Amino acid sequence: MTGPRHADRPSHTEGFALDPDILEVAPGTQKESVQGWVPTLATDQELRLALEKAFDYRGDVTITLKDQTRIEGYIFDRVAGPSLETSFVRILPKDSSQRQRIGYDQIAALAFTGRDAAAGKSWEAWVSQYWEKKADGSQKLSLEPESLE
Numbered sequence: 605m606t607g608p609r610h611a612d613r614p615s616h617t618e619g620f621a622l623d624p625d626i627l628e629v630a631p632g633t634q635k636e637s638v639q640g641w642v643p644t645l646a647t648d649q650e651l652r653l654a655l656e657k658a659f660d661y662r663g664d665v666t667i668t669l670k671d672q673t674r675i676e677g678y679i680f681d682r683v684a685g686p687s688l689e690t691s692f693v694r695i696l697p698k699d700s701s702q703r704q705r706i707g708y709d710q711i712a713a714l715a716f717t718g719r720d721a722a723a724g725k726s727w728e729a730w731v732s733q734y735w736e737k738k739a740d741g742s743q744k745l746s747l748e749p750e751s752l753e
Contacts, residue, residue, distance in 0.1 A: 639663060642715045648688055654714050655682060655693055664698055664718025669710050676717060677704075684708075 638661055643654040658665045659682045666676045680703075681694035691708040698718075 637720070638716045639718075639720045640716060642713070645711070645714060651688070651708060651711065651714075652684060652691070655679075655708065655711075656684075658714060658716065659693070661716055661720065663716065663720040665695075666715045666717045667693075667695065667706060667711055668713035668715075669706070670712045672712075675704065675706070678718075 638657055643650065643657075645651045645654060658679050661679070664676055664678055666674055668674050675695060675697055676699075677695045677697035679693050679695050683690075683692055685691040688709040689707065692705050693708070695704050695706060697704060
């Protein structure tokens with residue numbers, strides 16, 4: 605014995621328009637801006653949280669080591685181990701192509717010094733710019749990315 609086919613079942617959407625705003629079940633989130641932030645690294649937890657944000661950041665950071673060496677660059681990887689001694693970040697320094705590995709236990713300070721390359725770059729902003737160009741009668745409707753320099 606078989607049940608009714610899916611195509612034979614009454615639609616659960618009869619009488620309802622499929623509006624994506626109504627179907628949305630989770631609110632969107634605002635991206636926190638950390639550009640220019642110099643976090644306090646008083647505890648291990650604060651250091652770990654700041655380095656997670658640095659990993660998500662799409663700009664350069666400046667790491668000051670406990671021996672006062674400063675490294676500015678882009679954090680492209682991190683491994684958060686059970687202790688600071690087993691945790692590290694990997695950074696591509698701004699002035700070198702040599703990747704460096706820095707242990708969490710070597711870090712004295714962190715600053716979000718570089719420009720966030722993704723700041724203001726949302727789908728909504730892109731669509732808004734597109735429609736502005738279209739309304740102005742622009743023939744060139746493709747939007748070119750702005751220079752990072």
